[in-house]
Each structure stands twice: as structure tokens, then as C-alpha cells.
Amino acid sequence: MTDNSRASGRGAGGARTLPLLSGTRKGLALLRTSDTGLLLLALIIGAGAGLGAIAFRWLIQTFTLILSGHDDYSGLGNVANPHVPWLGKWFVLLAPVVAGLLYGPLVYFFAREARGHGVPEVMYAVARKGGRIAPQVAAVKALASALCIGGGGSVGREGPIVQIGSALGSTLGRVVKVTEPRMKVLVACGAAGGIAATFNAPLAGVFFAMELILANFAAQSFGMVVLSSVTASVIGRAALGNEPFLILPEFTVDHLSQYLFFALLGVLAGGVGVVFTKVLYWIEDACDWAWRGPEWLRPAVGGLLLGVVLLLLPQMYGVGYPVLGNGIAGNYATGFLIVLLIGKVVATSLTIGIGGSGGVFAPSLFIGAVLGAAYGQGLNDVVPGLAGSVGAYGLIGMGAVFAGASRAPITAVVIMFELTGEYSIILPLMVAIVLATGVSHIMSGDTIYTLKLRRRGVDLSAPPHAEAMMGAPVSQIMEPTDATIGEHETLASAVAALSVSRHGQLPVLNDDGFYLGVITTRTVTEALASGDRDDDRVENWIDNTASVNADETIESVLVRLEDAQGPLPVMDPGLGVVVGWLSHQQLLTSVYLPRGSNPPGE
Structure with a gap:
């Protein structure tokens, strides 16, 4: 082949390449600017969040099985780990230490945003950083939270999955180079998809993202978040089944007088939600004051203290859904329910304080469930003919404590409705949640999410310039x-x-x-x-x-x-x-x- 022919070949190849590059640029521009492009990105993020939720739940189950020897240790009592039977019940002293040795360096060296309960970091990224979240956060948060929960950390999985889904949305937005307003919508799509797939609750995912992450209900944003949530939920149900993550008792209101009891529970739950918030950060401050070593080693050393709590109260191991279910079903005495309430507040606060990674949504549901159950059993002892079922108070307590801690009443109502599928829950639930939110406003200027940011000098209610x-x-x-x-x-x-x-x-x-x-x-x-x-x-x-x-x-x-x-x-x-x-x-x-x-x- 002559030089002229080779030059001609390069020219022909270049001519073929130019339309391809031009088409790619046009496609990316369409994704960046058009409503159709935003819709497609929301679908992709929903699918990614759904798959991420499946992988995250699998990681939690795997690490729980490895570190405790059981699918869920919390409801079993002080039993031994079959992998190390010679340790007997004492293995719980070491499980958080081993987990901390693994996730402590992982978080410290690769993504420090993955420490803690995750939602405040996403709120800050949307409000102050244009929705930009480091891409490695998704992987680090998934591994760190799964190790923490599997090793006995008394935290939930909603905070991690919100951060994982949000990081996926932010990463895709940066690849496509969308504008800042669209980037925020994509982050909210990831958060909604994660919640929807993890808890089989698509409506709760939508309202969680709109009420807490975006803090507005713009029509276009709402539509995209719904689309992402539905997509993630469909994928989650295909892999995990169509069963709710909690099997709860039927809800009934037997007498109108019970509305007064529910209202009083709402007031009490609002105060408990605020106390939970205060104790959480008080214990975190105490851990900060006490620790003088390298941060990457803190979860392992602090894990020994968490192990002591688990040895005394094994029901605090991991998320604790079986214990929550038993509490609502009336399987525990009133005194023990109060012990579980105090234990969960302390165990969750300690897990976060030592540098653990996990959410506070599930712990607030747990605290609300045992509070409501104890309250209901107390009423049945005093006015047995009027009080009604203990489970009803447990369900109301779940939503009310979460509302008191997070001050997200819409999300609280919706998620409890999705968990029960009972329309009869709506009226008493709304009464209790509104009162809990009002009490929370009176007692504290911040929520369990915003207080973490305010302690860093960040006020999300103020304009960024201010x-x-x-x-x-x-x-x-x-x-x-x-x-x-x-x-x-x-x-x-x-x-x-x-x-x-x-x-x-x-x-x-x-x-x-x-x-x-x-x-x-x-x-x-x-x-x-x-x-x-x-x-x-x-x-x-x-x-x-x-x-x-x-x-x-x-x-x-x-x-x-x-x-x-x-x-x-x-x-x-x-x-x-x-x-x-x-x-x-x-x-x-x-x-x-x-x-x-x-x-x-x-």
C-alpha cells in the first residue's frame, strides 16, 4: 500500500469515526438537557439502586452469618456461634472488634463520609455541594455498614442505602455532566430507589427523598423520583419477594376513646424521639473526648465496649427486627420492654459514637415499637376494657418516635401505612405523628439529621451565602x-x-x-x-x-x-x-x- 493510499485509508476511517463521535455527543447532550433524558437517567438510577439494595442486603446477611453464625442473632438470646462453639456466648465480645478492624481502616482511608448514619451527608451534598458525592462512597458505605451490622452494630440499613443510592445517582450525573438542579434530582432518585427496594416500600422511598433530601415537592422532581422508586421496587420484589420486611399484627380501633390514648402516646413519643437524638450525640461527644488513638482503630477498640452491651442484652445485636416483632406481638413483659428501649438508645448511640456505619431510621422504629407496646400493656393493666390491642400502640409508637426524631411526618405516615396495608391506621397515626412532631419542635430546634450538620457549623435552613x-x-x-x-x-x-x-x-x-x-x-x-x-x-x-x-x-x-x-x-x-x-x-x-x-x- 502506498503512502497516499494509507493516508486515504486514515481519512476514510476518520470520516467514519466523526459521525460516531458526533452521535455520542448528541446523545449525551440529550441526556443532559431534555426531559426524556432525565426520565431515562431516573430509570437507570432506579435500576442501579434496586440492584445495590439487593447486594447490600446480601452483604449484611453474609457478614451476620460469618460473624455470629446465624441469619439474625438478635432474637436468639445468649447462644453460641457455631463457627467458634468453644467461645460460647462470649463471642459477642469479639464480633464487633473483628468487624471494626475491617471497616475502620476502610472508612478512614477511602471514604470518611461513610462513617455515621449517612443521611445528613446526603442532605449536605444536595444543599451545599450541588449533589456531588464521591463515587467510592457507594462501595465503601455498603461494605462498612454491612460489616458493622453483621458484627453486632445496633444500627439500621436505611441510612447506608440512602447514601449508596445517592452516590450512584451523583456518579451518573457527573458522568453525563448534568446541571446542578438535575444533579440534585438524580441524587434524590437514588435515595428513593434505595429505600423502596430495601424496605419494599415505594411510597415511603418517594416521600423520604422529597421531604428530607430535596426538601421540596416540585412536580418534575416528584415524577422522576416516583419513577426511580417504582423501578427499584420492581427489581427488589423480583429478587427478594413481595413480602413486607416486617410482618405486623392487624390494626383495629375498638373505641373512640382510644384516640385520646393515641394522642397521649404521640406526645410521649415526640419527647422520646428528641431524647434519643440528644443521647446519640452526647455519647458521640463522650467517645470523641475519650479516644486519643488513630481514628481507623477506634471502631475496633470501641467494639469491645459494644460487645459488653451485647453480652448483657443480645437483643441489641444488629438491626433487631425479630425483637421488634416480638415486642409488638406482646411477647415481652412491660419492664423488659422498657429495658429494650433504653438498651436500643444506648447501643445505637454507642455504635455511632465509636465510628460505626449504619442508619438511625430502624432504631427509631424499634424504640417506638417497644415504647408503644409498653404503653399499651400499661393501659391494659389500668383500663383493660378500653385500651385495645397492644400491637396497635406498638405500630403507632413506631411512626410517632420516628416523626419526633426526624420531623418528617409525611414519611412517617406513609411508611407505616405501607408496612401495615391497613387504612384504619391512618387517622390515629396522623394524630400521634402530628403531636409528636409538634413536641419535637418545642423541645429542640434540630432533628436527628440536622443536628449532626449544625454541630459542624452547617445550617441548612439558611441560604448558603449567609x-x-x-x-x-x-x-x-x-x-x-x-x-x-x-x-x-x-x-x-x-x-x-x-x-x-x-x-x-x-x-x-x-x-x-x-x-x-x-x-x-x-x-x-x-x-x-x-x-x-x-x-x-x-x-x-x-x-x-x-x-x-x-x-x-x-x-x-x-x-x-x-x-x-x-x-x-x-x-x-x-x-x-x-x-x-x-x-x-x-x-x-x-x-x-x-x-x-x-x-x-x-
Whole structure:
């Protein structure tokens, strides 16, 4: 072949390649920008989340079987692990240690976002990072959470599957290079698909993603999330069956008076949900304070303490659905139900505190179930003819405690309806959940998810720009002083100066130029109206207004500004002189409006 013919061949090959590349680019552009493309991405993510949920559940079962010797150890009592029968019941001291030795380094070296219960990290990624989640999070979270739960960690699987599905959605969005709003929708699609496939609850997956992850119910987002949830649920049912993850008793309301009992349970459950949240982070703080070694070793060393809890109360091993079911069925005495409640709060908090990986959704259901069952059994002892079945109170307690902890009432109602399939549950459930949510609002400004972020200085309720500005110095947003006045000048001079002042007040300086206070238009008006000419000097009418330093952070001066009637003078901390004003209007304009935007109405 001649050089010309080879060149011609390359040209022909290039000509064939160009349409292929052009078609690929057009296809990616269609996925990025069109509604059809978004629909297709939602389907793909739903399928991926469904398959991920199947793999995750298999990992949990496998590691539980390896580390405990049983499919689910929680309902068996202090039995031995058949793999190491010579250890007897004492193997539970070592199971969390072995699991921690495996997942501790995995999380620390490859994806530190995988530590903890997962949902706050997804909420933060959507609210502050445009939905971007590192692609390795899915694999690391699946392995770490499965090892943690299989080794006795008293946590749930919903947090991990939300993070796994969300990471899949984010990764696909980054590959296709979608815009930020679409990326957030894809992350929510992954979260919904994970919940739907794991719990066989497609509606709960949708509302969990919309209420907690996206925090809005936009029509297009809702449609895509529903599509992803349905796809994942179909795949999950094909592989795992169509049975609910919990077999619950039938629900009945025998007397109208029981609505009062359910309402009181809702109030109690709301308080328990808040207490669970507080204890969770209190124990995490205690673990942070006590641990001085390398972080990757913390789960293994802390696992020994968790093992002691499991030795005393083996019902806390893993998620504990069999124990939850027995509690609702009335198989435990009231006193033991209270022990299980306290044990679950402590075991879950300790699992998270030592660096474990797992969710808090299932533990909140567990706590609610045993609380409701204990409450129902107590009522049956007091008013046996009116109380009704213990199982009814257990079911209501499940939804109410979750609502009190997460403040997601819609999700709580929907998931309990899906678990039972009973329409009769709706009215009493709504009563209890609304009251639990209200009690939670009164007792705490944060939920079990948002408190983790607030402790890091992240307030999801504030605009991102405002959050970033809170740590900025006052000097960054202060207004310069327009004029000052000396303490020995007359009120007539003050009137002339105040007439051109922007804020109706002026800083008063002594003969050396140091700040003494302010004089206001109102004060001068009152002085002149009194007709007293013996004290017509400014020094006699100074208001001792609080001041702020230019190097203080905006967040640290908010209380003083809130209490002030007008703007606060800003001082140079080194020179002791006034250098500016900090006003309410300037704060709102600078902090809550991003740079380059106009205030409302302009």
C-alpha cells in the first residue's frame, strides 16, 4: 500500500469515526438537557439502586452469618456461634472488634463520609455541594455498614442505602455532566430507589427523598423520583419477594376513646424521639473526648465496649427486627420492654459514637415499637376494657418516635401505612405523628439529621451565602461613619449634623478622639422640647449604646444587634476609635443576598 493510499485509508476511517463521535455527543447532550433524558437517567438510577439494595442486603446477611453464625442473632438470646462453639456466648465480645478492624481502616482511608448514619451527608451534598458525592462512597458505605451490622452494630440499613443510592445517582450525573438542579434530582432518585427496594416500600422511598433530601415537592422532581422508586421496587420484589420486611399484627380501633390514648402516646413519643437524638450525640461527644488513638482503630477498640452491651442484652445485636416483632406481638413483659428501649438508645448511640456505619431510621422504629407496646400493656393493666390491642400502640409508637426524631411526618405516615396495608391506621397515626412532631419542635430546634450538620457549623435552613458569611469579620460588611461630633458641642450643632446623618445618630468623641457613646435625633428632640438651656451640651445627652469590634465575627454580634434600637458603632480594637456602623439593613443585604444580586423590589 502506498503512502497516499494509507493516508486515504486514515481519512476514510476518520470520516467514519466523526459521525460516531458526533452521535455520542448528541446523545449525551440529550441526556443532559431534555426531559426524556432525565426520565431515562431516573430509570437507570432506579435500576442501579434496586440492584445495590439487593447486594447490600446480601452483604449484611453474609457478614451476620460469618460473624455470629446465624441469619439474625438478635432474637436468639445468649447462644453460641457455631463457627467458634468453644467461645460460647462470649463471642459477642469479639464480633464487633473483628468487624471494626475491617471497616475502620476502610472508612478512614477511602471514604470518611461513610462513617455515621449517612443521611445528613446526603442532605449536605444536595444543599451545599450541588449533589456531588464521591463515587467510592457507594462501595465503601455498603461494605462498612454491612460489616458493622453483621458484627453486632445496633444500627439500621436505611441510612447506608440512602447514601449508596445517592452516590450512584451523583456518579451518573457527573458522568453525563448534568446541571446542578438535575444533579440534585438524580441524587434524590437514588435515595428513593434505595429505600423502596430495601424496605419494599415505594411510597415511603418517594416521600423520604422529597421531604428530607430535596426538601421540596416540585412536580418534575416528584415524577422522576416516583419513577426511580417504582423501578427499584420492581427489581427488589423480583429478587427478594413481595413480602413486607416486617410482618405486623392487624390494626383495629375498638373505641373512640382510644384516640385520646393515641394522642397521649404521640406526645410521649415526640419527647422520646428528641431524647434519643440528644443521647446519640452526647455519647458521640463522650467517645470523641475519650479516644486519643488513630481514628481507623477506634471502631475496633470501641467494639469491645459494644460487645459488653451485647453480652448483657443480645437483643441489641444488629438491626433487631425479630425483637421488634416480638415486642409488638406482646411477647415481652412491660419492664423488659422498657429495658429494650433504653438498651436500643444506648447501643445505637454507642455504635455511632465509636465510628460505626449504619442508619438511625430502624432504631427509631424499634424504640417506638417497644415504647408503644409498653404503653399499651400499661393501659391494659389500668383500663383493660378500653385500651385495645397492644400491637396497635406498638405500630403507632413506631411512626410517632420516628416523626419526633426526624420531623418528617409525611414519611412517617406513609411508611407505616405501607408496612401495615391497613387504612384504619391512618387517622390515629396522623394524630400521634402530628403531636409528636409538634413536641419535637418545642423541645429542640434540630432533628436527628440536622443536628449532626449544625454541630459542624452547617445550617441548612439558611441560604448558603449567609452561612458562609457568618464567620466573616464585621469590617467586611460595615458602613463607614459619615460624621462625628465632639462632647462639648451644642445641641444646635448636633441638630445640623444629625439632619444629614443616614441613621439619625452620631458617635460622640472626647477631646482625644475616643468614643464615648452616641447622640440620637430622638434624644436631641426631647432635650430641645424640654426648654432646659442649662444642659445644652452634647455631653449631657449621650446614650451609652453597645458597640462591636471590627474584628469580631458577624455571628458573634447578632444578639447585640438584635437588642439594639438602631445601628451599632464599630470600633477599631487597637485604636479605640469609631470606624463604621453595623446596621440591621446592611446585615440583611450583605449576608442574605449573594453578591451581585439586587435587594427585593429593585
